[in-house]
Amino acid sequence: MINSDMKKWLVSAIMICLVLVLAVISAGCGGEAEVYFDPKEPVVAEVGGEFIIALDFDLIHIWRETHDEGMLSLVEHKFDDSPQGGGMANIAQHFRFRALRKGETEVAFNKMDMDGKTVMEHRVFKVRIE
Numbered sequence: 001m002i003n004s005d006m007k008k009w010l011v012s013a014i015m016i017c018l019v020l021v022l023a024v025i026s027a028g029c030g031g032e033a034e035v036y037f038d039p040k041e042p043v044v045a046e047v048g049g050e051f052i053i054a055l056d057f058d059l060i061h062i063w064r065e066t067h068d069e070g071m072l073s074l075v076e077h078k079f080d081d082s083p084q085g086g087g088m089a090n091i092a093q094h095f096r097f098r099a100l101r102k103g104e105t106e107v108a109f110n111k112m113d114m115d116g117k118t119v120m121e122h123r124v125f126k127v128r129i130e
Contacts, residue, residue, distance in 0.1 A: 109124070
């Protein structure tokens with residue numbers, strides 16, 4: 001019989017494998033875009049331009065985002081190298097957005113626990129589209 005600690009270990013091992021496979025598959029996809037990881041730094045983009053918000057990934061939590069779909073389009077969500085060199089296994093969740101029209105907006109992120117209901121952390125990035 002598998003105990004609780006063994007289940008957590010198995011889930012972690014599966015997540016590590018999944019993240020590594022996704023990172024290898026997605027390597028080299030997409031063009032260059034400015035990468036932001038500090039919510040204190042304002043995101044600045046041109047209409048039609050793209051940017052990435054990267055948040056460190058720790059295998060037992062996952063980031064969920066919300067944004068104004070009239071202002072931004074989520075182009076891609078993937079796991080890739082951490083721009084800060086932090087996070088478990090040096091991996092971050094990358095959210096790539098395309099700016100749709102001029103103005104100011106926000107992208108909000110909630111770091112969710114494994115239950116998918118508990119918010120562990122909340123971050124908001126201010127976005128200015130020129």
